[in-house]
Amino acid sequence: xxxxxxxxxxxxxxxxxxxxxxxxxxxxxxxxxxxxxxxxxxxxxxxxxxxxxxxxxxxxxxxxxxxxxxxxxxxxxxxxxxxxxxxxxxxxxxxxxxxxxxxxxxxxxxxxxxxxxxxxxxxxxxxxxxxxxxxxxxxxxxxxxxxxxxxxxxxxxxxxxxxxxxxxxxx
Amino acid sequence: xxxxxxxxxxxxxxxxxxxxxxxxxxxxxxxxxxxxxxxxxxxxxxxxxxxxxxxxxxxxxxxxxxxxxxxxxxxxxxxxxxxxxxxxxxxxxxxxxxxxxxxxxxxxxxxxxxxxxxxxxxx
Numbered sequence: 001x002x003x004x005x006x007x008x009x010x011x012x013x014x015x016x017x018x019x020x021x022x023x024x025x026x027x028x029x030x031x032x033x034x035x036x037x038x039x040x041x042x043x044x045x046x047x048x049x050x051x052x053x054x055x056x057x058x059x060x061x062x063x064x065x066x067x068x069x070x071x072x073x074x075x076x077x078x079x080x081x082x083x084x085x086x087x088x089x090x091x092x093x094x095x096x097x098x099x100x101x102x103x104x105x106x107x108x109x110x111x112x113x114x115x116x117x118x119x120x121x122x123x124x125x126x127x128x129x130x131x132x133x134x135x136x137x138x139x140x141x142x143x144x145x146x147x148x149x150x151x152x153x154x155x156x157x158x159x160x161x162x163x164x165x166x167x168x169x170x171x
Numbered sequence: 172x173x174x175x176x177x178x179x180x181x182x183x184x185x186x187x188x189x190x191x192x193x194x195x196x197x198x199x200x201x202x203x204x205x206x207x208x209x210x211x212x213x214x215x216x217x218x219x220x221x222x223x224x225x226x227x228x229x230x231x232x233x234x235x236x237x238x239x240x241x242x243x244x245x246x247x248x249x250x251x252x253x254x255x256x257x258x259x260x261x262x263x264x265x266x267x268x269x270x271x272x273x274x275x276x277x278x279x280x281x282x283x284x285x286x287x288x289x290x291x292x293x294x
Contacts, residue, residue, distance in 0.1 A: 038258035079255075081275050100175060108175025116179050119186070133273055133280040134211025140269040142190045150183070 005055050005171060016052070016060055023048040023068040028076055039125060039141070040148040043118055043156055049094060050114060050160045055167065058098045065090050081132060085125045092124035093117040110164065111157030118153030119146055202266055203286030205247040207240065209279050217242050220286065236277040247281060249274065 007015060026044040033042075045068060052061045069090055073083045097117040100108055122145040130138050172180075202219045207230065214230065217223075221244050228240040238259070241250040246266045249259040252274050259274035259281075268285035 035256075035258070035261065038261050077255075079276060085275075100179070104173070104175030104178070107173045108179070109173055112173075112176040112179040115183070119183065129273055129275060132275060132278055133208065135208065135271075135280060135282065137269070137271050137280070137282045138273055139190075140271055143187075146187045146190055150187070 004057050007056070012056070012060075016056070016064060019048050019052050019060075020064050020067050020071075023064060024071055024075070027068065027072045031076055037144060037148070039122070039145055042152045043121065046093070046114065046117060046121075046153075046156050047160055047163070050097065050110065050117075050156070051163060051167075053097060053101060054110075054160075054164055058102075061094060061098070065094050081128075084132075085128045088124040088128040089121035090124075093121035096120040109157075110161045111154050114157030114160060115150055115153030118156065119149040122146060122149045200267065201286055202245050202247075202268060202270075202283045204284045205242070205265065206282050206284060207279070208282070209277070217247065219243075219245055219247060219283070221245070230279065232277050232279070236279075238274055238277060238279055240281060247283065248272070249281060252277070 023045045026048065030041055030044055035041075048068075049061055049065055052064050069083070069086050072078070072086070078086075094117070097113050100113050100116055122142075126138055126142055126145060130136055205217045205219055207214045207217065207228070209230075209232065215228065217228070217240075219242065223242065223244045225241075225243045227250065228242065230238045230240065232238075235253070237251075237253045238249060239251040241248050246264045248264045249262065249272045252259050254274050254276040256276075259272045259279070262272035265272055265281060265283045268283050270283045272281045273279070
């Protein structure tokens with residue numbers, strides 16, 4: 001894994017605030033897009049999670065994720081169930097991505113991390129839905145979600161690779 | 172491909188492939204019944220076999236929750252719902268055993284079952 005950049009405390013705060021704002025904006029933008037299939041989303045906010053993971057540290061990524069989900073629920077509306085779904089998805093997804101980057105470091109490429117994150121996000125969501133309706137039958141919908149997770153995860157991962165290379169050339 | 176990438180592809184293959192292939196074996200092709208549940212508790216089991224008459228079922232819940240389910244021979248769908256996102260309606264017609272539509276805000280679920288499964292469940 002690339003060594004995290006050393007930021008002064010003020011810079012760190014400002015950058016994290018910007019990251020949170022960007023994550024929220026991407027999340028809000030996504031809500032404007034037409035829903036093609038229930039539960040299928042591009043997951044653009046994961047771009048921010050990954051960038052914070054890469055250039056800062058995992059603790060910051062958790063802070064941005066937690067605040068983003070809480071604030072998105074507050075600003076854009078959403079019931080406790082939607083909140084539970086995004087939380088489960090987000091926690092599982094970030095845990096998997098942090099773990100992969102820790103274990104493999106340089107030996108893993110960003111699209112792979114991103115795909116793993118996207119797929120675990122969808123798995124987490126299905127688990128919450130299955131818990132709420134008390135039935136495992138919703139697992140029948142997994143193929144759709146897993147496939148969309150792979151596609152959107154790849155897209156997000158490639159985007160992050162491109163942005164990371166850009167940031168690297170300016171550091 | 173890097174070492175970590177291969178692991179991701181491997182695990183993904185182990186998770187994704189079965190979920191794509193298994194339904195092909197498990198699923199019968201004919202819808203027999205549809206069960207409507209809330210919080211996992213059965214509200215109604217609907218006959219979907221050829222002799223079934225088309226009908227609509229209105230399901231009222233707490234806080235004004237209202238779902239309308241449309242039943243036709245061989246298929247069923249959530250026709251209307253006053254939940255905010257309407258994802259259950261978007262699931263469209265459910266025709267094959269294993270197909271589900273979930274209305275999360277109302278904790279309501281429709282699941283299609285095969286013709287033989289009623290016996291297995293009631294036993």
